[in-house]
Amino acid sequence: MAVYTDITDQELEAFLTDYDVGAALAFKGIAEGVENSNFMLETTAGRYILTVYERRVNRDDLPFFLGLMQHLAAHGYPSATPIADRSGAILKTLRGKPAALVAFLPGLSVRRPTVAHCREAGEGLAWLHKTAEGFTGRRVNALGHGAWAPMFAGLEADADALKPGLAATIRADLALFAKSWPLDLPKGVIHADYFPDNVFFADGRFVGAIDFYFAAWDDLAFDIGSAVNAWCFEADGEFNVTQAQAFLDGYERRRPLSQAERAALPLLAHGAALRFFLTRLVDWSATPAGALVRPKDPLEYERKLAVHREGLPGFGVRG
């Protein structure tokens, strides 16, 4: 939760002269997004989010992300529409950094999803996968399964510092994935960060998804695995198979899963837990002791990994 780039009234006014969105009425930095600076902007024409992309986002990926958002919005998927300036440009520059204006998407995220929320969220994810089918942009998933072994190579000591013996356990996970990862599942554009804080509800119904800045081309079912890790675990670390089944049921309202996808789901979710464990471990290792901003706890995902190593009874089996 941060605003890294400070925008003055004069910079904002100059930025908006390129657009047909009227004059600014209110402008506030919002405490949302770890990777970017986000501002709520109200103008005489409507409400928008202004995003300034910070150093963790690769500039070369921005046309893919913004193109995807544009495609989704143009095809009726409830997500924030990027706003083009008068010359048709979506990706702009502000204070020397890449920046974009998107329409404000109302909705509330939920902290502790219910079974009903999981069903809605599952449907929202399948809707996203289906809507993205016609999108021609491609981006390799830099955090996909092929990246984990090289990522972990330099982190073994950090893993053992976090929990003695953990490095060997992770090596065993990696060996399992190297041997068993399915290679012929249906692929497409995945959200890759479909966590509860990126999904909006109104009156208990799914009303939209935001934050497409990890989206990539990968196994569609891997996106389900990542989402189930985020949506279907209790605060005490227990897997909630009822919520996971509801997520899948909701998903299949829009996109039925193949037998191969269902069979692979426990392994994909296990791998997805490793993916989030690894990026959290990177952040944790890079943060000096005593820093005021604490990174997310990697051990939350190590606890999920431990659950996956035991197996998820009932998960992925057609109910």
Place this chain on the structure above:
Amino acid sequence: MAVYTDITDQELEAFLTDYDVGAALAFKGIAEGVENSNFMLETTAGRYILTVYERRVNRDDLPFFLGLMQHLAAHGYPSATPIADRSGAILKTLRGKPAALVAFLPGLSVRRPTVAHCREAGEGLAWLHKTAEGFTGRRVNALGHGAWAPMFAGLEADADALKPGLAATIRADLALFAKSWPLDLPKGVIHADYFPDNVFFADGRFVGAIDFYFAAWDDLAFDIGSAVNAWCFEADGEFNVTQAQAFLDGYERRRPLSQAERAALPLLAHGAALRFFLTRLVDWSATPAGALVRPKDPLEYERKLAVHREGLPGFGVRG
């Protein structure tokens, strides 16, 4: 710029059941306010700011602040109106902390005020002073001139660490104020933090003031002195007498100054610079080296103090 308290969707929903403001549609933490956590809330009935008061605000002062805001809004001053719940209560509790809901006030603050902005801001401050006349609440200014010598007593070494010899210079300032501070100026409710980020404009006109959490009973002209320090210095540290004169001209549209107030203004502004220097020095001294959140630079106000020690030619003299 921070959000210290994290509010879940369930806590928000429970909080709103006490109010007649409909159901939440959107809710975002805003990166504004150093002392409190602020959230932008949109409901089916309108838009609001939810403030959760953090430890730096004294709970006993909240009825004064909120009562003042209520008085100002009820008497037509453009400021955020506190919203009462169904039982008439304005000061509520959320996550065990004091909290209040106020109407959203649109407008943009300016980073580099022009002469015209200063004139408008001056008028807005006098309007505030006049509107607060009927408010019966009282709060001693805990950061008023009587507090500075005791505050500085424990900070002399920090001042010298910041700049060698500074402690002696500050002691000379304090001696000047002890001898010369005017004791019979018109008193009233002052904003006490009337900085550009707390004042909103639309189309170059003053449209409102926010953040009354330093308001107190003190010399009205002391509020002008504080404001002039914030509005009428150039980025290079030069005093801008044209802007200061415009601020006073704007002020006098609503409340003419007495001869005694005009004559006292240079000393009051000098004292106000010390007040902000001292609180920044306290924060600076309390922040560990290497912390990611940097406190505001006390030397910015030491540079203003140096300007005041030289005198402000033309300031306060009737133009």
